[in-house]
Amino acid sequence: MRDAPQRSTALDARDRLIVAVDAPSLEAADALAARVEGDVRWFKVGSELFTAAGPAAVTALLRRGRVFLDLKFHDIPVTVARAVAAGARLGVELMNVHASGGSAMLRAAQEAAARNAAPGRSAPTVIAVALLTSVDSAEMEEAGIRGTPAEAALRLARLAHASGLGGVVASPLDAAAIRAACGPDFLIVCPGIRPAGAAHDDQRRTQTPQAAIAAGADMLVVGRSITRAPDPRRAVDEILHEIALAPAQRRSAEE
Numbered sequence: 001m002r003d004a005p006q007r008s009t010a011l012d013a014r015d016r017l018i019v020a021v022d023a024p025s026l027e028a029a030d031a032l033a034a035r036v037e038g039d040v041r042w043f044k045v046g047s048e049l050f051t052a053a054g055p056a057a058v059t060a061l062l063r064r065g066r067v068f069l070d071l072k073f074h075d076i077p078v079t080v081a082r083a084v085a086a087g088a089r090l091g092v093e094l095m096n097v098h099a100s101g102g103s104a105m106l107r108a109a110q111e112a113a114a115r116n117a118a119p120g121r122s123a124p125t126v127i128a129v130a131l132l133t134s135v136d137s138a139e140m141e142e143a144g145i146r147g148t149p150a151e152a153a154l155r156l157a158r159l160a161h162a163s164g165l166g167g168v169v170a171s172p173l174d175a176a177a178i179r180a181a182c183g184p185d186f187l188i189v190c191p192g193i194r195p196a197g198a199a200h201d202d203q204r205r206t207q208t209p210q211a212a213i214a215a216g217a218d219m220l221v222v223g224r225s226i227t228r229a230p231d232p233r234r235a236v237d238e239i240l241h242e243i244a245l246a247p248a249q250r251r252s253a254e255e
Helices: 026-036 047-053 055-062 077-090 103-115 137-143 149-162 172-182 209-215 232-254
Strands: 017-020 042-045 066-073 094-098 125-129 167-169 187-190 219-222
Touching: 017 232, 026 047, 026 055, 026 232, 042 055, 047 055, 047 066, 055 066, 055 077, 066 077, 077 094, 077 103, 094 103, 103 125, 103 149, 125 149, 125 187, 137 149, 149 167, 149 172, 172 187, 172 209, 209 219, 209 232, 219 232
Parallel strands: 017 042, 017 219, 042 066, 066 094, 094 125, 125 167, 167 187, 187 219
Antiparallel strands: none
């Protein structure tokens, strides 16, 4: 039985990196995972792959490593609870819901995960999406969401923490404030990670791997910078090197 993901400045860099396998088919996803297996311990199954291949995508990637099921459930509490239970029984170790679903939905998700661990595995850690990294102030205003992106992310992270969830998905720009508000044991998973010089694509609130870890992120989700690289394994190695440098940089800043 593996330990659940947890907050620790001593984590191996390979335990901090999650590769987003956003592929259009199971075959493409498995081929990509095979190219980086060993250096990569975590794979993310998102909406594109799960819609194309279903639970088989999770089963295939569990043979390569650990799985973060990124389906961002957001529905009435009973529906979310059933979806989380199904994910837990697949054997995933990390999964997410939308924090904006409210405390009743968040608690239902957490309780369902705790009751439905796959045989021989720990219950998955449920984390909440605070605010998508593609959302900026203009889109928040359009949707009627009050405050700045940073304020909204912190408000929703606090809600997830108060509802008993294990962590949050948030922009690396919000990691320091969430860490200060929610404490050392609250898992912070950051997408929107771009190595220095990489294109931001459709992400707006981004940061480099080293800066994200130094700010308080525990785990980083990286997709196109690896999956579209000419040499994915080399891209992984470069990001792992950046991650490994961050704790030393943070200690130097604190001394």
